[in-house]
Amino acid sequence: MKCPHCAHKIGxxxxxxxxxxxxxxxxxxxxxxxxxxxxxLIAILIVPVFIAHLFILKPLVIALGFSxxxxxxxxxxxxxxxxxxxxxxxxx
Numbered sequence: 001m002k003c004p005h006c007a008h009k010i011g012x013x014x015x016x017x018x019x020x021x022x023x024x025x026x027x028x029x030x031x032x033x034x035x036x037x038x039x040x041l042i043a044i045l046i047v048p049v050f051i052a053h054l055f056i057l058k059p060l061v062i063a064l065g066f067s068x069x070x071x072x073x074x075x076x077x078x079x080x081x082x083x084x085x086x087x088x089x090x091x092x
Contacts, residue, residue, distance in 0.1 A: 004088050005031040012084060023089040034089035041083045049079055 001010055001017075008028035010016055016027050023032045053075055058068045 001035075001084065001086050003029060003031070003033060004086055005029050005033070010086065012081075032089040033086045035084055036087055037080050038083040038085045042079060045079060045083070049075055 001012060002008065003010060003026040005026060006029035008026060010026065016024055017035055023034050025031070026033055053072060057075070058071055061071050062068045
């Protein structure tokens, strides 16, 4: 992910983004940013992920001997985590 102010690269699991509080501070330009999911991208990807889940992933998980009940939650959480983006935020 890149800072919306200075385009400095910030990792999703970096110390900066994993601090408590809704707004964070970019370590490079020191402006306020916030982490939020990209709703448009989630809306676009939800149908392909659901189809892949029904026809590929769930049968594979069941064939491996696991219950297929929690797989939807795992895929939904991964979809949201992988579509996170940085946006400018107002100071608290």
